[in-house]
Amino acid sequence: MFPSLDLSLGNIYFAGLALTALCCALGVLVSRHPLNAAVLLIGAMLSLSGIYALLDAPFLAVLQVMVYAGAVMMLVIFVIMVLNRAREDALPRFDAWSVATAAAPLALCGLLAATMIRHPLQASAAAVRGEPEPIAERMFSMTGGGWWLLFVAVGVTLLVAVVGAVLLAKRKLDTPAEEPAQEAHHGH
């Protein structure tokens, strides 16, 4: 009796997670405080990771939690906390720019929907399954078809970006005495 529950249970979980993801995504759009939007975005990412896990791709699910919900959103929340500390007034919900930029994701949605209607998704467990070993083999294969050189190049690029950021930050740090002196001058 219990094994027969499997399929329907999966569907119930999928419905719950998909609904949560959609509601959170909608909340990101309409929330007026950036911190609320960021927290709702974490909710959407966690639900997505649950959907990946339901699709038999635990590695992808874990990476979603680790990289997006864990690291990227942490940085976003950190920045919001530091920058938005002083302003308690909420932001406007929509302005002309946000309505204009909404066209791009809507167009993408339409494109995806059209593609999915024309070619229905055929999810085979073997193709969807993202295990660490096949991914690593695909990426770092030295014999052919591997992307290890690209990987190293991306790593070096990121390193250059980090060094550049440190250099830019250092330039400001190196001249701390001037700022207060100037301000004092202006004050007089």
Next chain:
Amino acid sequence: MITDVINWICANPYLVASLLLVPAVPLIFFNILPLLVVMERRGAAFIQDRPGPNRAGIWIPGLNVRIRAFGMIYNACDFVKLAVKERFNPAFAAASGYYVAGPFIPLAAALILPAFIPVFAPIAYSTADGVGWLHGTTIATHSGLLALFAFSSLSIYGIVLGSWSANSKYSLLGGMRASAMMVSYEVSIGLAAAGMFLIVGSFDLAKIVAWQGDHTWGIFAQPLGFVLFTVAMFAECNRTPFDVVEGDSEIVAGFHTEYGAIRFMLVMAAEYYHVIIASALISTLYLGGYHLSPIPLPVGQDFAVVNLDDRWMREHLGAVLALMLGIGAIGAAVFAGLINGRRVHYLKSGATDAQERAREYILYTAAIGGAALLMAVGAVLLAGWSPAPKAVVAGVPVWGGLVDVLTAVAQFHILLGKIILVAWLFVWVRWTVPRFRYDQIMALGWKVLLNGALINLLITAIIVKLVR
């Protein structure tokens, strides 16, 4: 309907066991928490040469004894105090939703973590179509360790959101420090553990533990990795010497300055639960997990699918249980002797409550001595037992219910013993090593641990490449 369910349960005992493990494992891990608190308080007292919490007690009228249970009554008192205190919402809290949710997030994130830790070796059982496996990991996945890191990294949200919403500068500074430290030390944790992944070739904690059973413990394969991982884990748990997150002289109690009553208790529970998880992770990655022996012992007949230490334990189950019970019996007997010594000493001191204390100590001695006796009898009875596999199905030995249950219990207790030893290491370091300054912590994290982990990874990669 009910008979259907009962029939299904009787027909699939191993499936029922795997279902029962889902709530059981986190609950058992959670129940180490009060023990850890007692260990922390008594350990601190022991290291600082003072008696520690030893006043609160429960009066038992019939026996005319006041039981203090080695400071455990203090735990109960603290729990009652924190649980029934008024829940206080500071009017200055910026976003009360985040303020209320703050303490729950770390605990909720931590409660899922034991599900990824293998607590016993996979058990083979015969089914209608071959052989089935009951995994010791509640969520058996190939990315178990990554999942553990991922979910434990979510707990920082509770600290950050809670500290921000409390709208106090001490809280905010504490939260900033916590997240900065988490970010700097998570890199070292991942890189230090990467040496272990390279050797085993998998993120699966069950596979990592099985490799240690077949070859040797991680601490011998990765000594530098073990040290780096342990130090980084100390920092991740925000404990002394890395406790800049709270500091009496600078930022009061750090991120939980504005939390009181049961919310404060949740914060502290999450902190201690993280210590337990960290101990479990260190034991699993580097101390052989549930395995008994650091080197594989000779087994009668080798089955490639079963790891050697597990196989050896099953073949010598009686001797293993006798050894464990014997260690328990000796420990309990020594403890009972110490308590009896206290009783004699106290009676000689001529204190006014000497008779009352003596009665209490006699009760302890009797209980612990009785337990020691029972364990010794059990050890003697079990010593000669050496079971054989009931059948070999598709090249896998199937041992049958009793051996499976006893092996799983024995392996779980081995893991628990290692967890408690590592947790004691946490307590020991906390009360021995003085606190670091903030810049020292950052220098240690980025200049020593990170470079050490990278060098360790490089050396490991070269050796693994040469060996394979």
